[in-house]
Amino acid sequence: MFRLDAGQVYRAEALEQLPWLEHGFGTRSSPNWPGASDLATLRQIHSNQVVLAESAGDLGEGDALISNVPGVTLVVRTADCLPILIADPRNRAIAAVHAGWRGTVLEIVGATMGAMTSRFGTRQDELVFAIGPGIGPCCYQVGPEVAERFAPFFPERQDLSGATKVGLAETVIRQLRRPGGTMGQIDPSGLCTCCLPDLFYSYRRDGEAAGRMLSTIRIR
Numbered sequence: 001m002f003r004l005d006a007g008q009v010y011r012a013e014a015l016e017q018l019p020w021l022e023h024g025f026g027t028r029s030s031p032n033w034p035g036a037s038d039l040a041t042l043r044q045i046h047s048n049q050v051v052l053a054e055s056a057g058d059l060g061e062g063d064a065l066i067s068n069v070p071g072v073t074l075v076v077r078t079a080d081c082l083p084i085l086i087a088d089p090r091n092r093a094i095a096a097v098h099a100g101w102r103g104t105v106l107e108i109v110g111a112t113m114g115a116m117t118s119r120f121g122t123r124q125d126e127l128v129f130a131i132g133p134g135i136g137p138c139c140y141q142v143g144p145e146v147a148e149r150f151a152p153f154f155p156e157r158q159d160l161s162g163a164t165k166v167g168l169a170e171t172v173i174r175q176l177r178r179p180g181g182t183m184g185q186i187d188p189s190g191l192c193t194c195c196l197p198d199l200f201y202s203y204r205r206d207g208e209a210a211g212r213m214l215s216t217i218r219i220r
């Protein structure tokens with residue numbers, strides 16, 4: 001479950017239960033968010049590239065940050081793409097992921113988990129995932145060349161050879177829950193950035209003029 005706090009920042013209950021970290025999903029009504037100065041950021045390129053954040057600053061190109069260093073604020077920017085924040089309670093490690101359609105079908109969440117396992121000893125079935133606001137299957141109409149990339153994750157769907165609608169969050173959840181996958185705790189927002197113009201920027205709705213929301217996670 002997600003809740004909107006007094007500063008117009010969304011909080012995921014699954015992450016709020018972990019007292020050793022802080023997190024939030026900014027909206028278009030949270031201009032002072034995140035306020036911190038120790039931000040670790042990426043030049044996002046719609047890849048499945050994972051970057052280790054040992055300190056704050058511009059850490060180059062990539063679409064996921066991982067860290068176990070207290071006080072470093074991991075940041076991803078989105079406006080329809082999914083922001084996904086991940087916590088490993090046993091090893092006190094965190095991740096922030098930017099997943100548009102390319103990152104989603106490239107399984108950037110799986111790549112992030114793999115990097116956490118090799119770096120921190122993370123056990124994937126112990127992870128907590130908060131899947132933030134992004135464009136929903138209500139609004140995400142795609143052409144056949146994009147739709148067909150989702151077919152491996154939706155074997156029951158016959159419509160993915162043509163133009164249709166797809167859901168990024170459901171695709172990520174299916175990747176996590178498939179046989180042999182992780183069964184960590186998953187907290188999805190269910191919020192569509194395109195449907196809720198008062199709360200969110202949306203690239204699909206607003207075009208190039210769309211702003212970006214900042215989602216962050218840090219170890220205290």
Ligand SMILES: [Zn+2]
Nearest residue numbers: 138139192195
């Ligand atoms: Zn929608």
